[in-house]
Amino acid sequence: MLLIKPAGFLNLSWEQRRKLTGLLFVTPTVAFVTVFFIIPLLMTIFMSFHDWPLFGERAFTGLENYQELSKDRQYLKSLDFTFRYTALVTPPIFILGFILASLVRRNIRYIGIFRTIFFLPVVIGLGVSSLLWVWMLDDRIGVFNKILLDLNLVPKAQLFLGRPNTAMNVIILSVVWKTVGFTMILLLAGLQAIPDELYESAEVDGAGYFRKLLYITLPLMRRFIALALILSVIGSVLSFDQFYIMTRGGPRNSTISIVFWIFNNSFTYFKMGYGAAMSIVLLGILVALTGLQLYVLRERE
């Protein structure tokens, strides 16, 4: 009792000291986020209204950059390409991710090893995995052509990355390999959250695999599905490494993503104001997607 009294007496100044201490603890973090996130964000907006070369005079140009965007054919092509890529890469990642998650769901023996193996490529950088795949896909020394030729499945070596259609397909293949483990783990968490009793009682009622899938599995894990889909879509919209490394944007500039085109304008041609305007558009797309994510995740509570 005696010990607590003085503490109570000092309460006011002690509380204030606590407040100050708390503020001091978060200051470095808040400073970092302000300097490296908030200010750059505001600067992107500011720069997008300027003609901003790396060196030399910059000039206020108002909405000129944005007007130029609507006339920039490569930019529109990049937008179109990025969305097409996203639309094509998302279903295989999701479907294979779901199949893998279903396969590794039950805790049978050695299942941990399989989960780990399917997840391994996620830990490898996308840049490095692209370097690996571009070599496997090479027409002369690539292993895919070797196997296809040995099995007589193709008459002659294929230039997989040399034609727009096949380039898209093989890049999708490489990205599915690299990222499907992530989707698998998310969906696995969703599957494991469904109580077994539900399936058992459905089986008693005579429900088959597809009925259980349709009426139990899919509805009950819809926020995991939504999360997996949205994260996968966000990743695809922001993709750069695979195109920069595997096709260098070719053939005939057919695989230049939005981020790639921003990169080219800002860091090759050093039209940084113009790049900033494109970044704002990209940011708008991403904020809309994240907003959708927040909305979907909120529903559950």
Place this chain on the structure above:
Amino acid sequence: MTAPVIEAQAERTQQEIRRLRRRALLWLRYLVLIILALLFLFPIAWSFINSIKLPAEALAAPPTYLPSEISLDNYEELTTYGKIGIAQHVYNSTVVALITVLGSIVLSTLGGYGFARFSFPGKNVLFIMVLSTLMIPFQSILIPLFVMIVQVDLHDTLFGLALVYITFQLPFGIFLMRNSFLAVPHEIEESALLDGCGSLSILYRLMLRLVLPGIVTVAIYAFINSWNEFLAALIFMSDQDKFTLPVFLTTIRYGIWGDVNWGALQAGVIVSIIPSLGIFLALQRYYMDGLMGGAVKN
């Protein structure tokens, strides 16, 4: 035979059939799993196999399936590759990764503790500000970051790149560490507070041990993400001596040093895969904690 006996027998056969079916399905599941696992492992295994071929054989068109002779020459070639050899680039990547890990741990721990355990004016606003940066993809702020880093002469420095990477890690790190601190019961701290310990010494002597799993998770993500990152490293480093590993390997692929040396490239791929795979395999549990925590972060 009477009816009940026949029924019992039918029942037994039925059970037997069901058991056999379940067993067959299990074996089928393993078969599918093994085939898929081999397909998933193939690219990494193939890269490794080629990295230990003789350099000439690694360049053979069409390729050989198995090395005629095992050799480390591809790795040796890497040590003198380009202008300076791979050692410098491994060093660059390592230094950047270590600064990123250290910075992320310190800032996330301090911030996480502050947000979890103290109340002060503006706390919620600041916390939402930090978290909202999770919505901003770093790709969209690279241009001003570049302008700023050039302005303060930190471009082409490992430290400058690490600063950028620390920032990318912070929102996730703070969120994770705040949750770690929130999970620690209040009583533990209160008794220490009554004993007259200062906040910093409570954090250092008492709390750090309790939130260690969170710290390990932050460290793993900081390491793997900075080790693998490509776009920012490509933009912020123009001096070849400062290239991180992925950027250096890309210069091999683009044939900047003459013909593309695929054998050396695959040796480089293996060198850059090993640290992240090793850390992941050793600390998988912490990695998965972060994945689930991060994915349902909002």
